[in-house]
Amino acid sequence: xxxxxxxxxxxxxxxxxxxxxxxxxxxxxxxxxxxxxxxxxxxxxxxxxxxxxxxxxxxxxxxxxxxxxxxxxxxxxxxxxxxxxxxxxxxxxxxxxxxxxxxxxxxxxxxxxxxxxxxxxxxxxxx
Amino acid sequence: xxxxxxxxxxxxxxxxxxxxxxxxxxxxxxxxxxxxxxxxxxxxxxxxxxxxxxxxxxxxxxxxxxxxxxxxxxxxxxxxxxxxxxxxxxxxxxxxxxxxxxxxxxxxxxxxxxxxxxxxxxxxxxxxxxx
Ligand code: HEM
Numbered sequence: 110x111x112x113x114x115x116x117x118x119x120x121x122x123x124x125x126x127x128x129x130x131x132x133x134x135x136x137x138x139x140x141x142x143x144x145x146x147x148x149x150x151x152x153x154x155x156x157x158x159x160x161x162x163x164x165x166x167x168x169x170x171x172x173x174x175x176x177x178x179x180x181x182x183x184x185x186x187x188x189x190x191x192x193x194x195x196x197x198x199x200x201x202x203x204x205x206x207x208x209x210x211x212x213x214x215x216x217x218x219x220x221x222x223x224x225x226x227x228x229x230x231x232x233x234x235x236x
Numbered sequence: 237x238x239x240x241x242x243x244x245x246x247x248x249x250x251x252x253x254x255x256x257x258x259x260x261x262x263x264x265x266x267x268x269x270x271x272x273x274x275x276x277x278x279x280x281x282x283x284x285x286x287x288x289x290x291x292x293x294x295x296x297x298x299x300x301x302x303x304x305x306x307x308x309x310x311x312x313x314x315x316x317x318x319x320x321x322x323x324x325x326x327x328x329x330x331x332x333x334x335x336x337x338x339x340x341x342x343x344x345x346x347x348x349x350x351x352x353x354x355x356x357x358x359x360x361x362x363x364x365x366x367x
Binding site: 227 | 280
């Protein structure tokens with residue numbers, strides 16, 4: 110038995126073939142987040158009572174800067190891809206759906222850029 | 237034009253089970269964590285803004301309301317992380333047997349609570365006060 114509706118069969122519409130890429134990036138970002146987020150949370154435990162100068166000194170080490178940039182990129186990417194699916198599942202009116210996707214995407218991109226600039230600013234000693 | 241499609245039963249007629257509750261919890265924690273990234277951003281921006289702004293952020297992050305949110309966020313993080321690993325095993329084709337799905341589900345719950353406890357025990361032991 111075919112699961113396609115009569116209308117669907119007539120129109121001959123298939124998927125846009127974008128799903129596999131989305132799925133793959135969502136899993137890849139999840140895989141990257143396992144070590145990165147665990148490292149960050151444990152690293153934070155060493156900064157609980159640290160003064161500003163110590164936080165800056167920690168962050169400015171090249172390998173820490175690189176790991177933080179990677180964490181922020183994977184994090185915002187993963188969150189945006191995840192929220193996209195949630196919106197697709199619950200918001201069905203086309204106009205609202207597109208508006209919600211745009212807001213989440215813009216928020217994720219702006220948030221990611223702000224975080225990346227902040228990390229670079231601290232790391233390069235620009236004040 | 238009447239599509240003869242098999243429909244899955246409506247959500248309301250299902251009795252909640254551990255597996256279904258854990259599944260929706262993954263989604264809820266994912267949304268909560270996405271909101272939580274704003275806190276990470278706030279922290280990074282405060283470090284970049286200099287010692288005074290950072291001191292201000294420290295006070296904000298230590299007020300009890302934010303503290304409670306942070307503890308909840310810590311649990312959401314460990315839950316989503318552990319359950320995410322469970323998801324990735326499923327994606328690779330492992331762990332589908334009903335017994336295994338229940339066992340891994342309980343393991344995720346226990347692990348998330350233990351990790352959250354460890355993190356906050358570590359914070360409290362350094363700050364000398366719970367809140
Ligand atoms: C800490 C920051 C994280 C945020 C903000 C976040 C956010 C999200 C969101 C919003 C979703 C969509 C939920 C849904 O569709 O039901 C999601 C799904 C997912 N997350 Fe995360 N996540 C984070 C960390 C992780 C980590 C560390 C892993 C690694 C194991 C992970 C693994 C997954 C997987 C596998 C899915 C897809 C689940 C499915 O197929 O329904 N996430 N995440």
